[in-house]
Amino acid sequence: MQKRLLFPLLAAFAALFPGGSLRADDELTLYTQRHYGFDDTVHQRFSEKTGIKIKVVKAAADELIVRLQEEGANTPADLYMTADGGGLDRAKKAGLLQPLVSALVEEKVPAHLRDPDGHWVALTKRARVIIYAPDRVKAGELSTYEDLADPKWRGRLVVRSSSNAYNQSLLASLIEANGAEAAEAWAAGVRKNMARPPQGGDRDQIRAVAAGLADVAISNTYYLGLMETSNDKKDLEAAAAVKIFFPNQEGRGTHVNISGAGIVKASKKADLAKQFIEFILSDEIQSLYAQGTFEYPVSETAEWSENQKRWGTFATDQVPFSVYGERNAEAVRLFNKAGWE
Ligand SMILES: [Fe+2]
The missing domain is CATH 3.40.190.10 (Periplasmic binding protein-like II)
Known part of the structure; x- marks a missing residue:
């Protein structure tokens, strides 16, 4: 690309993300047990909004725990995500996660759906x-x-x-x-x-x-x-x-079980990882999940899908x-x- 084209483009790009420190190499690596194609749609939206790319590594919850242990401080992982509350607890007890402090998480997520020490938080619920x-x-x-x-x-x-x-x-x-x-x-x-x-x-x-x-x-x-x-x-x-x-x-x-995430202890991008978690917990994305994977929102202000409304409350x-x-x-x-x- 020619330089005289690049600068106006960069300026326009920066204007789209006011306050954000946009770096082309901003990328988050997600170790996840989740296996739903719809997650790609959500990751894309996050990338469009923030400029941060999501790199995904999929495996069973405990395989990912072993991998995190083996990789130690050199792990490329920033976030650990499971489709089950048990895996989150095991990752926490293995000392692999770091606390997340977020006013939005505290506001959106009922206390029983997050770790009391902030090491993980539910992103969706499943019955x-x-x-x-x-x-x-x-x-x-x-x-x-x-x-x-x-x-x-x-x-x-x-x-x-x-x-x-x-x-x-x-x-x-x-x-x-x-x-x-x-x-x-x-x-x-x-x-x-x-x-x-x-x-x-x-x-x-x-x-x-x-x-x-x-x-x-x-x-x-x-x-x-x-x-x-x-x-x-x-x-x-x-x-x-x-x-x-x-x-x-x-x-x-x-x-009820949860799908949730925690920030990996060795991650050097805790701020970006927090941004990702807060993005998933926005009412827009919570409702999108309700319609896309039919998991229940954890946020009580997010809307359920028509299917979920038909199934009824419980x-x-x-x-x-x-x-x-x-x-x-x-x-x-x-x-x-x-x-x-
Ligand atoms: Fe599943």
């Missing part, structure tokens, strides 16, 4: 629910997660593998609520009730219920949202054939997310003892 076939199951027959271990569901239930973090955190919440013995009996009861050995992701369980292979499934709500808005006609039809039931409404509430289990981290190993052990693959 793990029962998906059922309304032609074979009446809503009145459904009640709690605990009830899914009842023999009345023998051969009628599908759920994904116990190696999945969402199931591990659900079992951690059941250990916390009912004790280890009851949680193990629950896992064994659910395993007996399975219509088939665990296979596939949450969407595959919804598809199985729609196809009549099972009557109930355990799934996160946002997967139903993705199917309700899919370009695939089969998924649209499957989504239309099932309904959501929010369990444990009479008691402690439905199991009471949520208020167990601290650190429990998912603390009880993770125990949950994995109980799943294995119960023979839940």
Whole structure:
């Protein structure tokens, strides 16, 4: 580019970002467990607004923790992000995150959705629910997660593998609520009730219920949202054939997990990382997520998507997310003892 063109361009660019110290090499590296294509859209918006590029490294939460430990002070990572509260807690306890001080975070995010020491903050919420076939199951027959271990569901239930973090955190919440013995009996009861050995992701369980292979499934709500808005006609039809039931409404509430992030302790770009977190927590982006991935906003002032409004409001289990981290190993052990693959 010729110099006489470059200067007016730079001036125009700088005018777009008043107060921002725009450097062409501004870049954030994100270590993330998230696997949703929609995140790219959000990263692009952030880059357009701030000039900061987002470089993404995707892997399982614990693989990323090991990587951060191995890389130590030389890690290129600025942010650590998970699709589960347990991973955030484990990263914090491994000493891999640094505190974030932000008035916006405190204003937008309810206290139970962020680490008391500021090491991580929830960016979206997800509810793990029962998906059922309304032609074979009446809503009145459904009640709690605990009830899914009842023999009345023998051969009628599908759920994904116990190696999945969402199931591990659900079992951690059941250990916390009912004790280890009851949680193990629950896992064994659910395993007996399975219509088939665990296979596939949450969407595959919804598809199985729609196809009549099972009557109930355990799934996160946002997967139903993705199917309700899919370009695939089969998924649209499957989504239309099932309904959501929010369990444990009479008691402690439905199991909720979070996707969240913390700033990596070794990051030298904590200010930019904070900017990124605050951007995700703006009502605009929170509502965009509600419509794009169908995860729930953590900000109470952000609008839900039409799908979420249709599914309805629900009471949520208020167990601290650190429990998912603390009880993770125990949950994995109980799943294995119960023979839940
Ligand atoms: Fe997911």
